[in-house]
Amino acid sequence: VTAQADAAIRTLNETTAVAVGVRPARDVTRIVGSRRYLHGGPPFALSEITGPTRGALIGALVFEGDAADIEEATRIVDAGDVEISSCNHAGGVGAVAGIVTPSMPVVVVEDAFGSQSFAPVNEGLGKVLRYGAYDDETLRRLRWLRDVAAPILDDALDRIGGVDITAMQAEGLRRGDECHNRNIASTANLCLALAPGMLRGAADVNDAVDVLEFATGNPHFFLSFSIAAAKRIADATQVCGSPGVVTSITANGRDLAIRVSGFDDRWFRTPAPVGQPKLFEGFELADANPVCGDSGITETIGIGACALSAAPAIMQFIGGDPREASMLVDEMRELCRGESDRFLIPADGFRGTPMGIDVTKVAATGRAPLVNLGIAHREPGIGQIGAGLAWLPIEPFVDAAAALEASCLTGAVG
């Protein structure tokens, strides 16, 4: 079969994700409950969590009312009296720690068949739960997101009939975003699409404007929508795609793992690296937690690092020379099974982004894929300390390629 006729590439090209709501997580998944939360990355035990996840869990217990205060929350985590399971198996993705509690608002996206995916609403930069912060400011913001912002955003999406996030990602590439680590122009686009729905007939116009200002002022507000949409497309590919294409790149601060079409819920794991991030002023590499979070899902659908040359301005944030971005994208082309029909890079002559990371190609070239990522402090409560480009450890790809080779699945790819 030709690359474009391949079922994985076809699914990646044809699945569209529309944002339909911003709802409490308990309305979207039954896996959450009292002291039963979700986390980012592949499944792991409570005893294995690292700093950012620990901080986020402590904050989450207080936020949810499952602990009276930070002290009680800390005792609950230490006693193992909270159950955690992976977002990824619940149909969701979470940035960094990726903790999701029952009342936490999540962005809900839907494909043409009505299948849904979700991601927690992005809290902004600085001290935020997803990077392990749990101070008063963090919890106050989360409560406001739950009580004020989420209902307004949900009503707006309902009134305007949803927002096509896939189309907005494609447009983002025309506005200098790669929709993983740079989302500023797409955030503006999304905010303006939501604004009429938020404002016309608003119960309280000032509340609606507060939400609009919060969203506009958060350069990563679009990220939750972007990763939720990517999860929907990647999960469709996991179900409908031909074998051997990466459908998840995720880490929990302990392990980095990938999922691959043809292998159901199997995770191919390796210890999570720290990478060579560009650290914010005042931090050093020893402060960095190994990578954490599900946002590598963007690279599985052909954006993020696969669209780096569409977003040269990101290089100031993540390090590197913007003039090399096209070369890095070309390196990704050698590892991918196809090219996107809709994610086009203007600076590369409107060529489609590389799409569908192919474990067999990765194993054959010996070069692992590139992802964009944010870096958390290893201690709970501090937050983001850097961002960067990272070449992933190659082991999980090689393992998956070997498993594919050993299975009866290879024939389907030929």
Add this chain to the structure above:
Amino acid sequence: VTAQADAAIRTLNETTAVAVGVRPARDVTRIVGSRRYLHGGPPFALSEITGPTRGALIGALVFEGDAADIEEATRIVDAGDVEISSCNHAGGVGAVAGIVTPSMPVVVVEDAFGSQSFAPVNEGLGKVLRYGAYDDETLRRLRWLRDVAAPILDDALDRIGGVDITAMQAEGLRRGDECHNRNIASTANLCLALAPGMLRGAADVNDAVDVLEFATGNPHFFLSFSIAAAKRIADATQVCGSPGVVTSITANGRDLAIRVSGFDDRWFRTPAPVGQPKLFEGFELADANPVCGDSGITETIGIGACALSAAPAIMQFIGGDPREASMLVDEMRELCRGESDRFLIPADGFRGTPMGIDVTKVAATGRAPLVNLGIAHREPGIGQIGAGLAWLPIEPFVDAAAALEASCLTGAVG
């Protein structure tokens, strides 16, 4: 003197334009009045106007109430009973026909010294007055802009204390705009900056949302702000700059002309070319009017064609291969006296844009500068039929270089 220490370059780098209002033109310039309007391009006689200007004048007379209907307006123009003078001498710039009447709302920008410049509010694409349309839809939209939109925008700017347009142009280059022919991401940025001021305490929230939707839906809404800001910076350079730098590139459908620092209000003219625009479907080159309008002011401050490689997506609209954009910018570097300190091109390693088109360099290389432009139909009432990149005729630059050489001014440049 070094290039960066040159007074023209310093003025181009240091002048900042803040949008402070959207007001009736009569509040900003005393040159407009009953049947006394402004036009884009260098001064010319009513008997010399071409199609788009004729159409815009007819529409303007009806809009202003200076004629009862299109028939009367046509007779007034034919009889020469309307006085026109150049926007450029009134402190303004107008896109394409650039007709400005007393009640027409104009964007007002101000520099740190309180000097102002203005440009009419952009009406959107399609049938619009600036391209010579004057049908009911065009006039209805203009009245709504005057009666509903302008007061809301003016109040908003007042409430939020103005918007720094120079900073927004610099950010635009990070979001894939060159702020002349591509303004879509900057339009979103501007709309979100204005939104809180438009909405908090709005007399009628639905009117405010109508204005927000109109502005958001017009991909060139930012253009008026961009050219008004460019005019302020260019006029400051005309006053404070060392001689020999181009401070205006403009055309009226008959003549193309430039102004040059050191030469006060003198225009160096040549017949306006049609160029090789990319025409919209259904039109041919014989339909095109010679170029018209003041928006080449953007190229005089180092954006537009000088920032082409920041906006590769524009190439689909204006024709050309985005991969060549950096080369075109490099050609402009040879014609410019310096580089911008604040307009940086991410894809070119955050190098400053070429800035300060130097007539002596143009004459010496024999290659004229590049501008981006829109093309109007030669008949009144039709509108825009294309857009493109155009190498300007070199004659006015050669004439200006010769005048500079012959004058006592050259010493000041050395």
